[in-house]
Amino acid sequence: MIVFALSGAGVLLLLGPVAVVIGKRKNANAVLYGVCCAVSLVLLVCAATHLLGRAPAATLRLPLGLPWVGSHLRLDALSAFFLIVVNVGAAAASLFAIGYGTHESAPMRVLPFYPAFLGAMNLVCLADDAFSFLITWEFMSLTSWALVMAHHHVPENVRAGYVYLVMASLGTLVLLLTFGLLAGPDGAYSFAQIRLSRPSPALAALVLCLALVGTGSKAGLVPLHAWLPLAHPAAPSHVSALMSGVMTKIAVYGFIRIVFELAGDASWWWSTIVLALAGITCVLGVLYALMQHDLKRLLAYHTVENIGIIFIGLGLALAFKAFGLAWAAALAFTAALLHVFNHCLFKSLLFFGAGAVLTATGERDMEHLGGLIHRMPQTAFAFLIGCVAISALPPLNGFVSEWLIFQAILLSPQLPSWGLKFLVPAVGALLALSAALAAACFVKAFGITFLGRARSSVVATAPEADGFSLGAMFGFAALCFVAGILPGLFIDALAPAVHDLIGDHMPVQRSVAWLAIVPIAQSRSSYDGLLLFVFMIISAWLAAIAIHRLASDKLRRAPAWDCGYPDASTIGQYTASSFAQPIRRVFGTVLFRAREEVDMPPPGSPSPARLTVVLRDPVWEGLYLPLAAAVTLASERLNRLQFLTIRQFLTLVFAALVMLLLVLALWP
Amino acid sequence: MAIVLLLAPLLTGFVRKVKARVLRRQGPSLIQPYRDLVRLMRKEVVLAESASWLFRVIPYVIFATTWVAASLVPTFGAGLLFSWSADLIAIIALLGSARFFLALAGLDVGTSFGGIGSSREVMIASLAEPAMIMIVFTLALIAGSTQLSTIASFMLSSAVGLRVSLGLALIALIMVAIAENARIPVDNPATHLELTMVHEAMVLEYSGRHLALIELSASLKLLLYLSLLACLFVPWGLAAPGASAIALLTGALAYTGKLAVGGILLALFETSIAKMRVFRVPEFLGAALMLGLLATLLLFVSRSL
């Protein structure tokens, strides 16, 4: 099985150079993406067989790489799960791209890097030693950077690529340090050796902090999220879907691997850092998203919120595990993994929809869209399913993972630590707040883009998306629905991965009556998505029958009533900024120092008034700008080293030599 | 399920009657809401030209979710048939779905009134829903389960005692219920001035049978919240699961009594207080959220609080 997976990933990597060769041909686009889709599906089946068949971990050692280390690969339950996530996203994105890619203006900048990106992501999940992990991780970052820079003539894309490169390099450097610390002075870089070694608590704590920075920057934890809303929108839409839906999950995989497995036994206070960061990430992510009017940037900021939710689950799992409550840890961990899967599904779906809108209208700015539901009804329907799923509304899948996390929070009073007794309710409140704000965000996203009347002329000629794009979108919408009404199947599938890392798993859901899910015990709480959905259908059907029988069925189209003030022009309707204004005023005045400036013309003048909304990003201005200023200052000071005389250079070399000799002399 | 559907308009009519009486008016008859619904059903639907298929489907979705949620709240007996299929969090999420789609309906026609309603509604929801979840946490931590029937049975038993967190949760739930049902002081259910509209603004373009469904859903939601308050905080008279016919009858009478008292209190409260301006509502709901958070915190810290 592992050989299949490896060869699949290898094929994907090789497709890169192949694309360079055949890229100029007419059907290259469809052929290439089709092959990617097929290979991803094969890999998906591989991984699923491994996970569902509960096969034991398989390892493989290749004589590539460093001579004394080689390249270790391993396929265990956790890797299999993340391979499933990667490949389901990759298959759908490739399918989408068969249709979307025909509108690509610079195909030779996208086609070679895309399969390499997919291959690298697959290999990160398989890596079993530090070097393979880091090499594949960096390869993933570089290929995605190349994809972000595909449209390099747009200046903001260049800036996005630059920030992304800096953050990715920082992340890899920190991960290098992490693995260095874990490997110890003997250089035991393979994960098998690291698993056997037991790091001291101080070392383990340092490893946690470094892992949090290294993987958190790739995942998008606040305050390391700044590259995400710049880079994700800049890439082509299928790549954005992959970066948001899949690459951030690879970062989560890295975090789980390092913290839950390689760093040894967790101390309880680790969970406080993770929970605090995750709670802040949740709320800040969704508030940022609410302030956006660029559709793709809104979706990218929202990914930050969902990563926060996943890390809340992981933090709770760490806390429970540290205190020996393995069954509760299993619940929290399952919730986090289930949200990983769910988020990949609905975020990719939403990015596909945004891509379809972008292709059809050429606009990403919601302020110029509106009324698209009339022109693109099928895209609108799929996008609506995505919005309902991401807002955690029953009976779709987003609700299931949030429900499981709430149940885990309700188990937390059993944790004996005081710090956690105060942190967990606060984090629960932040999670509830972010869930409500997420629903608001997606009412805005769907309502302003698809509903209402057209705000500019690009809408009138927008065509419906092509068959492949629609196929990918509807496929994911169907999966969201299935994961929502049959969550027990997915929870059972996850059990081997959970068991490997936590030592326990949730009760088997297959045997629960009526296909409900029971997180702890039947008497405590249960949820039956299928039954709820059936009830809703029955109620709606009964209502429809009653209406059909008893009510009049006449219908007449007329201009909108609008309280008797008919408004022929479409600029009277709400825009994205005006929709967010109440929330901006309540939450944004403190957090973002949101100010609205109105520029009124003098009385009698027919020129328009202007409303400007000024928002200031606290993380960017508080952390990044001062850091950048400090780095610039330091480098300017150090620049003087360039202009020394020859004698001064020689002095430097001499001083370094004397220093080293002194160290050698004095070292005990 | 059918009981809540039949009782909901009666409750709305009762509240309106009491409000009128307090203001020394005769007021509409108790069964006027039923007559309103029948009248609306008979009228033709006038649909705006810019409305989409979603606009026509949404009333059914709202009605379905609200009805399912209302059916899951115990009314006169604690052992509902399918009560294990959805717990209190799922009920809140169902109401959240209804609100999501209603907000979309407000945006669908593309008028400024719909936008006002939707944007204010999501602002109110962004604070009311977390407050509600905190209240659920409080109740779940006390009763040991999020299942409504289990909580109701626990409240009936003597193990509860008079707890501070329950008191805080009660006040927070009343505040959230007022906000969610669009009652004074948060929103005026009887107004048509855009300065004061939230719920009414979103349904401005609906007419005929669609409006009938939406009005019925709003009444169902009021019934749901009053039933919730009754079964959680005033559970006496609630028939235990598997009780005899006499107990069920007592339960039914007790339930009707509780609804009547709740309606009277609501009407008195609405007539004695003025509507808050819109940006005072976040402070009001923020206070509810803080109360819920305080109640949860107290329960995390000490088992007997």
Next chain:
Amino acid sequence: MHSLSFDVAHLLAGSLVLVSFMQLYQDRLYALLNIFALHALILALSVAWQAYIQSAPHLFITALIALVFKAIVIPLALHRIIVRLGIHREIEKVVGVGTAMLLGMALVALSMVVMLRVTTEADPLAREDLAFALSVVLLGLLMMVTRRNAVSQVVGFMSLENGLVLAATGAKGMPLVVEISIAFSILIAFIVIGIFLFRIRERFDTVDVQAIDSYRGERL
């Protein structure tokens, strides 16, 4: 542990914290005085209940003093002062309601942590009552710190003292003499504050502390 007397005591102490929060929420002066009267009323009820369950009759007198002076006399007197001075009846705040509520929550959490960790061997009823009492004290201080109006600062001071009385009665040891002396000193302090308010008003035509601050003179 769940006996009715414990629960009622906790309920009353918790209500005192709740009413302190309500004081933070108010932005009109007369409403604040009414809420303060309610604060003192609940304090009186709480002390009376403690007198009942501890069988300490002298606490009934404390309750009566609290009721008469703090719930009736002082609010009425403050009401008259406001009318006579013509004080601006809206309370200017330094931080908004939301931030004040969040700070209040953090203070309650802090007092819970401190009290419940420091007094692990004491009687559970007393521990939790002490935690609530410390919360009331801290919330009173918060009110004094975040309000610009002198009258509202006086109300904050009074509610702080209410918290101290709650602590003293809950800990089962508050001799009547101590109570009388505390009440007397509060009365004197109140009279002094009242006199000063009159003088300040006469001199500067305002009791807004921020405005008066500008008269402080040269700053180095």
